[in-house]
Amino acid sequence: MAKRILSLFRNLFCKRDIEQALDDELRSTLEVLTQEKIEQGLSQAAARREALIEIGGIEQVKEGVRAVRAGHFVEGLARDIRYALRQLRRNRSFTAVAVLTLALGIGGTTAIFSVVNGILIQPLPYSHPARLVEVGLDLPGINQFNWPLSPLEYVTFREQSSTFEDIGLYYTGFGGNLYSANVTGFGRPEHVPALGVTDGVLSILEVTPLLGRSFTRADDEPGSPDTLMITYGYWRTKFGGDHSAIGKTIDIDGKPSTIIGVLPQRFRFLDMTDLGILLPLKTQSLRGYNYFAVARLKTGLTPAEANADAARMIPMEVDRPVEFFKEARVTPNVQPLKQYLIGDIGKVLWVLTGGIGLVLLIACANVASLLLVRVEGRQQELAIRAALGGSPGRIAGSLLLESLLLAVIGGALGLLFAYGGLRALVALAPSDLPRLNDIRIDGLVLLFTLSVTIVAGLLFGAMPALRYAGGRSGTGLREAGRSVSASRKRHRARNALVVVQVGLALVLLVSSGLMIRTFQALTHVQPGFTAPAQVETFHVHFPPEMIKAPERLLRMDHAILDNIAAIPDVSSAGFSGAVPMDAGAESDPVLVKDHVLQGQLPPARRSFWVSPSFFKTMGIPLLAGRDLAWDDLVNKRPVALVSENLAREYWQNPSDALGKQIGGSPKAWRQIVGVVGNVHDDGTSQEAPATVYWPITDSDDFLDTPAFALRSTRAGTESLMNEVRQAVSSVDSDLPLYQVHTLDYYYTKSMALTSFTLVMLALAGGMALILGIVGLYGVIAHSVSQRTHEIGVRMALGAQKNDVLKLVVNGGMYLTLIGVGVGVAGALGLTRFLSSLLYGVKPTDPLTFVVVSSILTGVALLACYIPARRATKADPIVALRYE
Amino acid sequence: MGQKRTDLLRGTLDLLVLKALSLEPLHGVGISRRITQITKGAYEVSFGSLFPVLHRMEESGWVEAEWRSSDNNRRAKYYRLTPSGRAQLKDEERQWNQVVKIMASAVQST
Numbered sequence: 001m002a003k004r005i006l007s008l009f010r011n012l013f014c015k016r017d018i019e020q021a022l023d024d025e026l027r028s029t030l031e032v033l034t035q036e037k038i039e040q041g042l043s044q045a046a047a048r049r050e051a052l053i054e055i056g057g058i059e060q061v062k063e064g065v066r067a068v069r070a071g072h073f074v075e076g077l078a079r080d081i082r083y084a085l086r087q088l089r090r091n092r093s094f095t096a097v098a099v100l101t102l103a104l105g106i107g108g109t110t111a112i113f114s115v116v117n118g119i120l121i122q123p124l125p126y127s128h129p130a131r132l133v134e135v136g137l138d139l140p141g142i143n144q145f146n147w148p149l150s151p152l153e154y155v156t157f158r159e160q161s162s163t164f165e166d167i168g169l170y171y172t173g174f175g176g177n178l179y180s181a182n183v184t185g186f187g188r189p190e191h192v193p194a195l196g197v198t199d200g201v202l203s204i205l206e207v208t209p210l211l212g213r214s215f216t217r218a219d220d221e222p223g224s225p226d227t228l229m230i231t232y233g234y235w236r237t238k239f240g241g242d243h244s245a246i247g248k249t250i251d252i253d254g255k256p257s258t259i260i261g262v263l264p265q266r267f268r269f270l271d272m273t274d275l276g277i278l279l280p281l282k283t284q285s286l287r288g289y290n291y292f293a294v295a296r297l298k299t300g301l302t303p304a305e306a307n308a309d310a311a312r313m314i315p316m317e318v319d320r321p322v323e324f325f326k327e328a329r330v331t332p333n334v335q336p337l338k339q340y341l342i343g344d345i346g347k348v349l350w351v352l353t354g355g356i357g358l359v360l361l362i363a364c365a366n367v368a369s370l371l372l373v374r375v376e377g378r379q380q381e382l383a384i385r386a387a388l389g390g391s392p393g394r395i396a397g398s399l400l401l402e403s404l405l406l407a408v409i410g411g412a413l414g415l416l417f418a419y420g421g422l423r424a425l426v427a428l429a430p431s432d433l434p435r436l437n438d439i440r441i442d443g444l445v446l447l448f449t450l451s452v453t454i455v456a457g458l459l460f461g462a463m464p465a466l467r468y469a470g471g472r473s474g475t476g477l478r479e480a481g482r483s484v485s486a487s488r489k490r491h492r493a494r495n496a497l498v499v500v501q502v503g504l505a506l507v508l509l510v511s512s513g514l515m516i517r518t519f520q521a522l523t524h525v526q527p528g529f530t531a532p533a534q535v536e537t538f539h540v541h542f543p544p545e546m547i548k549a550p551e552r553l554l555r556m557d558h559a560i561l562d563n564i565a566a567i568p569d570v571s572s573a574g575f576s577g578a579v580p581m582d583a584g585a586e587s588d589p590v591l592v593k594d595h596v597l598q599g600q601l602p603p604a605r606r607s608f609w610v611s612p613s614f615f616k617t618m619g620i621p622l623l624a625g626r627d628l629a630w631d632d633l634v635n636k637r638p639v640a641l642v643s644e645n646l647a648r649e650y651w652q653n654p655s656d657a658l659g660k661q662i663g664g665s666p667k668a669w670r671q672i673v674g675v676v677g678n679v680h681d682d683g684t685s686q687e688a689p690a691t692v693y694w695p696i697t698d699s700d701d702f703l704d705t706p707a708f709a710l711r712s713t714r715a716g717t718e719s720l721m722n723e724v725r726q727a728v729s730s731v732d733s734d735l736p737l738y739q740v741h742t743l744d745y746y747y748t749k750s751m752a753l754t755s756f757t758l759v760m761l762a763l764a765g766g767m768a769l770i771l772g773i774v775g776l777y778g779v780i781a782h783s784v785s786q787r788t789h790e791i792g793v794r795m796a797l798g799a800q801k802n803d804v805l806k807l808v809v810n811g812g813m814y815l816t817l818i819g820v821g822v823g824v825a826g827a828l829g830l831t832r833f834l835s836s837l838l839y840g841v842k843p844t845d846p847l848t849f850v851v852v853s854s855i856l857t858g859v860a861l862l863a864c865y866i867p868a869r870r871a872t873k874a875d876p877i878v879a880l881r882y883e
Numbered sequence: 884m885g886q887k888r889t890d891l892l893r894g895t896l897d898l899l900v901l902k903a904l905s906l907e908p909l910h911g912v913g914i915s916r917r918i919t920q921i922t923k924g925a926y927e928v929s930f931g932s933l934f935p936v937l938h939r940m941e942e943s944g945w946v947e948a949e950w951r952s953s954d955n956n957r958r959a960k961y962y963r964l965t966p967s968g969r970a971q972l973k974d975e976e977r978q979w980n981q982v983v984k985i986m987a988s989a990v991q992s993t
Contacts, residue, residue, distance in 0.1 A: 021960075022938075024960070025911070025934075025960045026934075028910070028957060028958060028959045028960065029910070029911045029912055029930065029959070031957055032910065032911075032912045032953060032957060032959055033912055035957065036912070054930070055930045055931075056929055056930060056931050057931070060931055061930055061931050061934050064931050064932075064934065064935040065934050065935050065938045067935065068935040068936075068938055068939040068942075069938065069939075069942065
């Protein structure tokens with residue numbers, strides 16, 4: 001074996017010496033033989049001839065020896081590759097078209113796969129990520145799922161669990177209103193995104209600080225000295241990466257706190273990218289369902305087992321609200337952290353993967369079609385190679401090799417496309433797409449691209465290779481000079497490819513058509529507010545201790561409101577706890593007097609806490625009664641407004657709701673003073689939730705973190721925001737503004753996933769259309785050029801231009817219509833995978849199918865007409881002389 | 884040349900070459916002549932078959948080659964059996980005898 005390997009190296013690298021030795025040996029053999037013959041009495045010339053005959057062809061003997069040598073295969077392969085490259089270079093335009101087509105297909109597939117890989121496949125960037133789980137609560141009794149926990153569950157699970165290695169509680173704020181804190185006392189006052197954690201969180205994620213130490217149980221004790229940790233990014237920008245940051249004291253929401261640690265650069269908490277500071281939770285009370293929990297399972301346990309264990313522990317909770325737990329049927333919800341993070345985005349991604357896969361198939365069909373034409377043109381060359389002793393397998397193999405080379409070049413270029421495309425894609429993607437930062441081209445993506453490339457190469461290379469191996473007959477050399485008129489059989493393979501291409505393109509176009517219809521339907525839904533682009537919103541964050549003086553807070557909110565309302569071009573202004581569609585509003589149980597069912601929890605209703613003029617500013621119409629008045633707030637009058645659908649649910653007529661009593665508890669009834677229009681707070685694709693609007697003074701949670709809104713034609717401009725900043729700072733110069741967005745931003749964001757899917761599918765559909773039409777055009781144009789002779793004869797015999805036109809166009813349309821038929825059948829089967837992404841349109845929407853089919857047929861008609869016209873222009877004399 | 888007879892003895896060429904070399908080192912033509920001689924003219928090996936076999940055996944280490952002068956003062960490449968070549972020869976002879984025995988009894992049985 002060793003000897004054989006040695007020979008392999010010698011054969012490959014000392015080729016010249018080896019060849020020389022073989023040459024010498026054969027020459028000496030010839031001489032020995034000649035000498036032998038001379039000794040038998042032949043003349044020198046005759047002896048030499050006899051000797052040559054006996055050896056039987058020096059070259060054949062050499063080839064025989066080469067064939068048994070080690071490395072023969074590698075050598076042959078290298079020669080075949082050189083040959084294939086020469087073939088590809090010789091036909092530059094063919095190579096360019098094929099490579100570009102493949103690069104588009106492979107590049108697109110790679111880009112989409114990178115997204116799938118980053119979001120769905122790659123594990124979370126923590127050690128042993130499979131053991132990390134998110135712990136929440138499900139409340140099927142009141143139709144709420146994935147609810148936050150209270151510290152009560154946390155303490156119980158931490159102390160009693162036999163399945164969690166450890167559990168940590170964290171706080172990120174409500175919905176769109178992310179947790180953040182004012183940082184003062186060091187440099188410029190700032191408002192910094194924050195994360196509240198118990199001591200377990202960082203150790204569960206197995207994060208060790210870059211500098212300093214992590215939180216301990218002592219840091220989390222209420223009343224202990226205030227500490228914080230800072231992220232790497234914040235450390236670099238705020239402290240310039242200075243190690244002396246550890247031990248420094250800065251004011252967090254007015255409380256002096258000591259920096260105890262800096263987190264490593266790669267640390268990321270779930271998807272929170274611009275996090276600045278981490279604070280101990282220091283929960284004072286065990287109540288309050290405001291927190292989420294992350295836990296690490298003991299080795300070998302599954303989330304389901306942990307779920308069962310948590311269900312066992314819930315009844316152990318000391319002092320839990322038993323009635324509520326029974327009514328709401330509280331159960332734990334332990335799910336893998338990754339699943340919690342990515343949610344149900346998977347469906348969209350698989351749809352996109354399927355779409356781009358179809359584009360790749362069309363690209364392959366195109367290249368296969370091109371290759372078939374080329375093989376036809378190379379009959380002569382192939383016949384010569386066969387005559388010179390190339391075995392059919394060897395020639396088919398070298399054809400396949402050419403295809404693989406094309407695929408590899410296309411794949412390499414595709415990878416470049418993917419790098420560029422991925423950037424565009426990430427920029428285009430909805431900002432709430434999970435794990436955006438994990439999307440990159442990594443080893444797995446490269447491996448995927450390589451496999452796709454090879455499979456694609458084999459796929460489109462198989463057809464010409466098989467065709468050669470199967471259809472190889474003696475006709476090659478005979479046909480060399482002059483080709484016979486195209487027979488049906490000869491084009492069958494290419495025709496089949498065109499049908500497949502048209503069919504696949506139709507499937508993709510129908511899919512993007514359905515998304516367009518969905519988008520149209522969504523934009524036609526009245527969101528409930530008007531002209532959202534003219535509404536500017538922003539949040540203000542008062543220091544937390546100010547909540548102890550609600551009257552003062554209300555005065556300051558009111559002062560800010562008056563100031564911004566006085567800005568020129570501002571027609572109206574208001575404030576509230578949350579902005580419609582920002583996912584910041586809660587759902588709370590709401591009692592309706594005279595409609596209380598004993599032994600049953602009241603249904604949860606969307607709840608907004610608002611100021612006067614909130615509705616006017618948002619453009620939410622007042623259908624009955626009146627708006628809130630400042631008097632209601634200042635004097636704490638028991639009033640509220642409801643949405644139209646809530647009013648109709650109980651009293652049929654909006655005006656009949658006026659004067660009725662509702663409340664969050666039986667002790668606090670509020671009188672309905674007005675009914676307003678429905679708002680699609682969960683996004684346009686969702687039903688508008690039944691909503692209650694309470695005076696903002698009814699809640700402790702929002703007076704200190706109000707969201708202001710103002711209506712102005714200058715909304716979204718920097719000049720307006722500058723005036724707004726001035727207006728706010730004239731009330732309190734230490735108040736930073738944050739989450740500054742127009743209402744239109746939230747409105748657009750609610751459709752972001754739909755428009756993202758739409759753009760992606762439309763791109764895929766566009767590519768499919770272009771590739772499919774190019775394929776059709778290529779086939780028709782090629783068949784016309786093949787039939788020039790036949791057409792010349794027809795015209796010489798009196799066929800009119802129209803007859804010829806019809807002949808060619810009919811041929812193309814025949815293929816197109818079969819393709820459309822196949823595509824419609826395919827689309828009917830496949831579009832149901834889209835149904836969860838569609839809104840207001842059925843997956844089998846006849847209009848979409850008809851329009852798309854007509855467009856495709858129309859474009860195909862054009863693709864046939866151009867070569868057909870060229871055919872009619874042929875002069876019979878020239879045509880007959882052609883070739 | 885000798886197409887039919889070659890078919891008859893397909894698969895035995897290795898054995899014949901090893902056998903031919905078992906007495907003394909030979910060059911290509913010499914091996915060809917020796918095979919004709921020891922098969923009593925029943926087998927004439929073509930050079931197109933012989934040289935690939937020789938080169939394969941050389942790579943496998945069964946034979947070694949060296950250039951030296953032939954009887955009539957011409958330089959030629961001489962092949963010589965190596966110890967592993969001899970072992971191979973023994974092996975193949977044993978196998979062949981077995982095949983012959985089996986085939987003989989098979990042909991004689993009714």
